Amino acid sequence: MSSVRIEPALTTGDLGPVSTSFLELRDLRVHFPTGDGLVKSVDGLSYRLERGKTLGIVGESGSGKSVTSLAIMGLHKNTSARLSGEIWLDGEELITASAEHVRTLRGKKMAMIFQDPLSAMHPFYTVGNQIVEAYRIHHKVTKKAARAHAIDMLARVGIPQPKSRVDDYPHQFSGGMRQRAMIAMALSCDPELLIADEPTTALDVTVQAQILDLIRDLQQEFNSAVIIITHDLGVVAELADDIMVMYAGRSAEYASAEQVFGQPEHPYTWGLLGSMPRLDRDRSERLLPIKGTPPSLINVPLGCPFSPRCNYSGLVGDHACTTDRPEFRDVGGGHRIACHLSAQQRQQVWEDEIRPNL
Amino acid sequence: MTTAQSRPRAAKASGATDLLTVSGLQKHFPVRRGLLQRGKDAVKAVDGLDFTVARGETLSLVGESGCGKTTTGRMLTRLIEPSAGRIDFDGQDITHLSNSRMRPLRRDIQMIFQDPYSSLNPRHTVGAIVGAPFRLQKVQTEHGVKRAVQDLLKLVGLNPEHYNRYPYEFSGGQRQRIGIARTLALRPKLIVADEPVSALDVSIQAQVINLLEDLQNELDLTYVMIAHDLSIVRHVSDRVAVMYLGKIVEIGEQAGIYTQPMHPYTVALMSAVPVPDPTKRGQRTRIRLTGDVPSPLNPPPACRFNTRCWKAKDICRTEEPPLAELAPGHRVACHFPENIASTPAAAAEPAPAPAEAK
Ligand SMILES: Nc1ncnc2c1ncn2[C@@H]1O[C@H](COP(=O)(O)OP(=O)(O)OP(=O)(O)O)[C@@H](O)[C@H]1O
Ligand SMILES: Nc1ncnc2c1ncn2[C@@H]1O[C@H](COP(=O)(O)OP(=O)(O)OP(=O)(O)O)[C@@H](O)[C@H]1O
Ligand code: SF4
Ligand code: SF4
Ligand SMILES: [Mg+2]
Ligand SMILES: [Mg+2]
Numbered sequence: 001m002s003s004v005r006i007e008p009a010l011t012t013g014d015l016g017p018v019s020t021s022f023l024e025l026r027d028l029r030v031h032f033p034t035g036d037g038l039v040k041s042v043d044g045l046s047y048r049l050e051r052g053k054t055l056g057i058v059g060e061s062g063s064g065k066s067v068t069s070l071a072i073m074g075l076h077k078n079t080s081a082r083l084s085g086e087i088w089l090d091g092e093e094l095i096t097a098s099a100e101h102v103r104t105l106r107g108k109k110m111a112m113i114f115q116d117p118l119s120a121m122h123p124f125y126t127v128g129n130q131i132v133e134a135y136r137i138h139h140k141v142t143k144k145a146a147r148a149h150a151i152d153m154l155a156r157v158g159i160p161q162p163k164s165r166v167d168d169y170p171h172q173f174s175g176g177m178r179q180r181a182m183i184a185m186a187l188s189c190d191p192e193l194l195i196a197d198e199p200t201t202a203l204d205v206t207v208q209a210q211i212l213d214l215i216r217d218l219q220q221e222f223n224s225a226v227i228i229i230t231h232d233l234g235v236v237a238e239l240a241d242d243i244m245v246m247y248a249g250r251s252a253e254y255a256s257a258e259q260v261f262g263q264p265e266h267p268y269t270w271g272l273l274g275s276m277p278r279l280d281r282d283r284s285e286r287l288l289p290i291k292g293t294p295p296s297l298i299n300v301p302l303g304c305p306f307s308p309r310c311n312y313s314g315l316v317g318d319h320a321c322t323t324d325r326p327e328f329r330d331v332g333g334g335h336r337i338a339c340h341l342s343a344q345q346r347q348q349v350w351e352d353e354i355r356p357n358l
Numbered sequence: 359m360t361t362a363q364s365r366p367r368a369a370k371a372s373g374a375t376d377l378l379t380v381s382g383l384q385k386h387f388p389v390r391r392g393l394l395q396r397g398k399d400a401v402k403a404v405d406g407l408d409f410t411v412a413r414g415e416t417l418s419l420v421g422e423s424g425c426g427k428t429t430t431g432r433m434l435t436r437l438i439e440p441s442a443g444r445i446d447f448d449g450q451d452i453t454h455l456s457n458s459r460m461r462p463l464r465r466d467i468q469m470i471f472q473d474p475y476s477s478l479n480p481r482h483t484v485g486a487i488v489g490a491p492f493r494l495q496k497v498q499t500e501h502g503v504k505r506a507v508q509d510l511l512k513l514v515g516l517n518p519e520h521y522n523r524y525p526y527e528f529s530g531g532q533r534q535r536i537g538i539a540r541t542l543a544l545r546p547k548l549i550v551a552d553e554p555v556s557a558l559d560v561s562i563q564a565q566v567i568n569l570l571e572d573l574q575n576e577l578d579l580t581y582v583m584i585a586h587d588l589s590i591v592r593h594v595s596d597r598v599a600v601m602y603l604g605k606i607v608e609i610g611e612q613a614g615i616y617t618q619p620m621h622p623y624t625v626a627l628m629s630a631v632p633v634p635d636p637t638k639r640g641q642r643t644r645i646r647l648t649g650d651v652p653s654p655l656n657p658p659p660a661c662r663f664n665t666r667c668w669k670a671k672d673i674c675r676t677e678e679p680p681l682a683e684l685a686p687g688h689r690v691a692c693h694f695p696e697n698i699a700s701t702p703a704a705a706a707e708p709a710p711a712p713a714e715a716k
Contacts (some may be wrong), residue, residue: 032527034523034527035522036519036522036523039527058559059559060559060561060562061529061531061532061557061558061559061562062528062529062531062532063559066529115557116473158651159651160424160650160651160652160653161653161655164655165653172387173424174423174424174428175423175428175472175473175553176423176424176586177423177424179423180423198557201553201556201557201586202423202472202553202556202586203423203586204420204421204422204423204586204627205586205588205627205630205631205632206422206626206627206630206647207422207423208586208630208632209630209632209644209646212632231531231556231557231558231559231560231563232587232632233560233634234589234631234632234633234634235632236634237632237633237634237635237636237639238632238633238636238639240636257636258636258637261634261635261636261637262636262637271561272559272560272561273634275560275561275563275564276560276563276564276589276634277564277589277590277592277593278589278634279588279589279592279616279631279633280633280634280635283592283593284593286568286571287563287564287567287568287593288564289561289562289563289564289565289568290561293512293515293516293517294515294517294562296517296519298519
């Protein structure tokens, strides 16, 4: 694939066949025109998710995880963002759907826990009123009943004295309490698809565990599909069935949680696993980050976007890593990676260099 | 921060080189509800802290969401006025210094904020934001401000091409790094870092932590870190203070806190750390805290943890346990501590009673 491409206009017409998955992204691209050039935040992303399943998305900061989620939620509509590809949710294509229609899906069909609690909450309304409003859009109940539901939700996310704190404004909450209030808002309508973008980063581990239980409960009770985006590899290990590792707006690796942690196949994933401090290991003197800096999304490196930072590009012949974009391919049993290394090379590097140091 | 040689242990023992001394520190936020202004009610966000931080040392504050960590940080940096108690910085009482007398000290005491979204002015470019401290404090730079700013951007793993962009164009982790670059611009003596890396992917986390570590060794920086990720806290800290509901319940050297947590709340916290290994799912023993989550509006009497503690007895509800030194340099506020040296058998396997497999 060439790295220089003509920007396709918003896709209308010629969609592929209707997806049979609950959620399916096909070759999603989200590009932002800026003064410095076109920022290719998401550049050809495809995945599927079924009801009752949890997909964990990890990866670089700035690799397009949130932008992808906002695309699913229809929140790039009426902005300068350019979208192409297909997003199928329960048989409906959302990129070509109208903004009004997608808005009616938010809350019940799909809901998102935003990474930034303040932007999702209005500073001038009490926390309780915001949950009440969100709930009443989809449920024809009295204000009083909705308020009781709001208090119940605040209690379930562990806000102390929810009866009195329901009338607080967001600024009166601590960082983690705001995050929990937002989780309460997102869960209040029992969404069929829940996208949780860094849902527990501001929370201590005991509250975090409680929130993860809550998400599991939601899933069991309503058979919801869950996407959990986090930098905490411990959290994805706890919750996710499958894991997708993103780099520079693309998918680098996709496999079951067991495979990603037990037999990762992509050099970027190796780097990620090697750079985290772990409580279940001895304390190291120094952490080992991946060398180099994250790529520019305006001038994405030719070939493999990870090539300027990859220790193993030399193993691949013909400098393919810097000229050919590696195809995202199945390397066995649904385990997919975008890397030119052969199975034998990956196996050898993993056994000799990576595994002994994890 | 971490390497053994760099630790100011010996100096600390003499007590002569404490950069920061905090005693009896309190912050009560008055609350008004509805039309009836009950002026006497107050959120006791921080309710009597005593600790010191040695020059060149890293002290981490951990604890439940809402226990008063950010409020403590904001008092140390004098962004808010303490209600009672005293803060000495570098031999000077700064508790109630006026704004004009505080100004020269602002350069020395900097804060990295928990919320990277609201702490950056959306109308300023990254260049202006990171360059502002140079201009405000009239710091000389060798090759001009722009070059200095671009160097800082590189230092924190951002691209110099980001100089002219605005905060909304950045991902959560990128914004956090902008905030860190701004903080580092002035080479302060004390940095209060509120969740400095929680928005970053693990590789950039490792980079930023190594960076903070290098700066500490080079410039003899002192850090007060606030973080929820206990594996990171272990890596960066010399000492750790565990807070619960406005008070320190346990404080000591990192190794002691992690290998022999004595306060039941600390034990519960440690048991809830998610393990990045999906094959261990469900095998872990996590202590679930049940019972009422207390509110800082009217904290439980005597030991504040008594509503949720599985070891609570009558005395816990009538007599406040003092923060007593139970091992060298390791102080704990509990009537019935875990893992004390006299019962080494218990030390190996903590977490009894209400633990359930999960
Ligand atoms: N409105 C915008 N205009 C220009 N660029 C943008 C805009 N929104 C996002 N970007 C860019 O798109 C890229 C992807 O951003 P996104 O927020 O999806 O990252 P992320 O993977 O969620 O990262 P993090 O883990 O740090 O939250 C980033 O490089 C960001 O700078
Ligand atoms: N301006 C304010 N007015 C009233 N209450 C406040 C105010 N700021 C903080 N509080 C309360 O003080 C308590 C401590 O808040 P703080 O932000 O210090 O917690 P924290 O330990 O930093 O928590 P987190 O880990 O969630 O960030 C909370 O109960 C919070 O609601
Ligand atoms: S394709 Fe080449 S550069 Fe990219 S990850 Fe694989 S070996 Fe490294
Ligand atoms: S003093 Fe009592 S209630 Fe408090 S932590 Fe110790 S045992 Fe538990
Ligand atoms: Mg994001
Ligand atoms: Mg806080």
